[in-house]
Amino acid sequence: MIIDATDRRIINATQGGLPLAPAPYAEVARWLGLTEAEVIDRLDAMQRQGVIRRIALAPNHYALGVTANGMSVWDVADDRAEAQGERVGALNFVSHCYLRPRALPDWPYNLFAMIHGTSRPEVEAKRQEIAALLGPDCRAADILYSTRILKKTGLRLKERN
Amino acid sequence: MRRAALPPDALDATDRAILNALQDGFPLVQHPFAEAARPLGLTEDELIARLRGLREIGAITRFGPFFDAEAMGGAFCLCAMAVPEDRFDAVVTLVNAHAEVAHNYERRHRLNLWFVLATERAEAIETVAQAIEAETGLAVLRFPKLREFFIGFRVQA
Secondary structure, three states, X not given: OOOOHHHHHHHHHHOOOOOOOOOHHHHHHHXXXXXXXXXHHHHHHHHHOOOXXXXXEEEOXXXXXXXXXXXXXXXXXXXXXXXXXXXXXXXXXXXXXXXXOOEOOOEOOOEEEEEEEOOHHHHHHHHHHHHHHHHHHEEEEEEEXXXXXXXXXXXXXXXXX | OOOOOOOHHHOOXXXXXXXXXXXXXXXXXXXXXXXXXXXXXXXXXXXXXXXXXXXXXXXXXXEXXXXXXXXXXXXXXXXXXXXXXHHHHHHHHHHHXXXXXXXXXXXXXXXXXXXXXXXXXXXXXXXXHHHHHXXXXXXXXXXXXXXXXXXXXXXXX
């Protein structure tokens, strides 16, 4: 989908979140000098085309006690990787799930799934659930726990046409 | 962002119902709070007030549209390096100096440095990765995303 300058302004205006006001899309329209219908139509078009994955609330999972996470990695047979990736991504404790190239011989894993839980043992138990789901399609696996955040900057989108 | 768990009594049953329900979606209509409030047995004003409170105590990370960053233009690549322990801090400084490095984590593995490059144009990923290799004398393994799977992640509040 080609997004135009107006879409981009809407994205920039709502990246930080929607206003908590009875008519939030009218409020965004007011900021940008657009009509409410225009904002709703454009958001709807972007949602239908996948530019917007969903409009929703993301709870702070740390605040809710989901403080442990690990990057689980799996070596899944190439002809099974797409189908198995769909199943792993659909699990309610996996927040990211990607197929990536291997870097042989150092790195045999092609399926990456970020697992979240309330404790390290819970993350390990969930990892076993994925192992059971993959069964013989998985030839090797590992999990990498982060020990330090060294940098974290949000996505910054430049204004452009 | 708050990284510690809230005390158990910080949220009541209504707060939890709101956090659970709105994870699945929020209506794209003129009065979305009124529509979202109805199945929760709340009024529009009550829902807005609850959301304000939840935001204030740090129970909400984001509320609004979630954009696919690639669909908006721009490229991303997960990268990893095996950094010798005695050079770790110096290498981190060199890597983080690049504005294109969006996130960088130390992880327990031989590949102990994992970062995401985010650039406006796809070609810039290679340029930055090669610059980091030249500056550090270490290999930068590139793990671009081949396929992203639909995510069913939900937190039970």
